[in-house]
Amino acid sequence: MKRIGLIALAALFGGAAALGGYKLLERNQDGRSFTEQQNVLFANNPAKISSTGAVDFVQAAAAVSPGVVHIKTTYGGKSSDQSAGSPVDMFEEFFGRGGRSMPRAPRAASGSGVILTPDGYIVTNNHVVENADKIEVILSDRRKVVAKVIGTDPNTDLALIKVEETGLPVVKMGNSDNVQIGEWVLAVGFPLDLQTTVTAGIVSAKARSIGILSRQQNQLTEQEYEEYRRTGKAPSRANTSIESFIQTDAAINPGNSGGALVNANGELIGINAAIASQTGTNEGYGFAIPVNLAKKILEDFRKYGTVKRGYIGVSFVPLDADVAEQLKVKDINGLYVKDVIANGGGAAAGIKEGDIIKKVEGQPIFDSPDLQEKIGRMSPGDKINLTILREGALKDVNVTLKGESTVSTPKTAASGKATGATIGKLGATFAPAPAQLKAKLGAKSGVVVTAIEPGKVFDSLEIPKGLLITGINGRPVNSAKDVEAALPTSKNGMTTITGVGADGQNYSFTF
Incomplete structure (x- = not known):
């Protein structure tokens, strides 16, 4: 009887310890990844249905x-x-x-x-x-x-x-x-x-x-x-x-x-x-x-709060019989490299225009998604192995992915100039929007366009004087200083300005 009692006591203690451990993990799960949290949540709930053999759902x-x-x-x-x-x-x-x-x-x-x-x-x-x-x-x-x-x-x-x-x-x-x-x-x-x-x-x-x-x-x-x-x-x-x-x-x-x-x-x-x-x-x-x-x-x-995305730094076109004929290449499978971006990971790894990317991490590539999804799961600084075909020979290259801010297109690399706009180029002046106006239009931020200079960007886009500008390149703006700070953050040379008209209509201008 004593032995049975000791076994029962040990089982009770073990169960309490396990439950306490789970609750501790639950309280401290904010520092764990989604996958780690779910591994804890479903540790004692393994799948019981065969994915291919279930008779109902x-x-x-x-x-x-x-x-x-x-x-x-x-x-x-x-x-x-x-x-x-x-x-x-x-x-x-x-x-x-x-x-x-x-x-x-x-x-x-x-x-x-x-x-x-x-x-x-x-x-x-x-x-x-x-x-x-x-x-x-x-x-x-x-x-x-x-x-x-x-x-x-x-x-x-x-x-x-x-x-x-x-x-x-x-x-x-x-x-x-x-x-x-x-x-x-x-x-x-x-x-x-x-x-x-x-x-x-x-x-x-x-x-x-x-x-x-x-x-x-x-x-x-x-x-x-x-x-x-x-x-x-x-x-x-x-x-x-x-x-x-x-x-x-x-x-x-x-x-x-x-x-x-x-x-x-x-x-x-x-x-x-x-x-x-x-x-x-x-x-x-x-x-x-x-x-x-x-x-x-x-x-x-x-x-x-945002995506930290890694890039190889090349542009490519998927091959098929028609594309291969146009490019005068024999292969009809893979991704044909059209451009190599200066300062990108591909350029540093020695990838050249005309190379054909045949494999990623040893897996054959047939279309763009085969590569893009794998790259989309990675971050700047991660390494990826690519197999390329050059002059009839296969070659493995290890590419270190770079962040968007470190990669410039050949055009901007050659000119050394930023692609973002400036207040001078906009040809407009701005004043902080009154709180009453923002409340009326349902805006949380904004500056009012107070003047427009003929022949400049705002004039050519026909952006009206008095428009409430709420954001530039995705950033909220509340002063001319905010506008100036947001303009250089344009991506791919494109600047986007969002605003609200006096009638409550939303506007978006991209140039």
């Missing part, structure tokens, strides 16, 4: 649905072609509207999000929360809480938001590298403003690029479009988007943006982002951002 749906939230956003401006209060989704901006997409500020929008930690970190799409004045999250128990933005990245269409809650249900992150074409997946979200909806399908392709993010980057403002009509010249922008989508035939509709794509084990393998449609609703294919790419972006958001 009841358990997976039950495990995931509580951790997928409904996101509703509101905006200060009003749309000229939308009735007040009607929910919309950015899918409508990308597909099904036909013709030229004009910028607008919807009064309300709707999307989905996935809870990553019990203390309220939620991943969603950038286009769900971008420029929103207020973000509300509706939890699975119908509670409505306000969220704040931790970080956004239009290059991957990812965003991280945070609600001040604890003990929230969490969706387990999986490994998107293990996803196989033909395996079953579930899409979970809030399509068409309905309650939680689960749809099933298979993975129909991987590493898919559909050009949706680059099209969004290249959307013309109204002013740019008028200038294009007059001159026939469209503004040139560098394509910095990263697309390597998981393609699925699980039904995805407007409102699913930012929701979960999970395998039959209930593990998150992607963040739903887009649909291929001529009508704006599901017609067969949806696209999700791989979770392994998202992990790196989300960690950067939490640590820095």
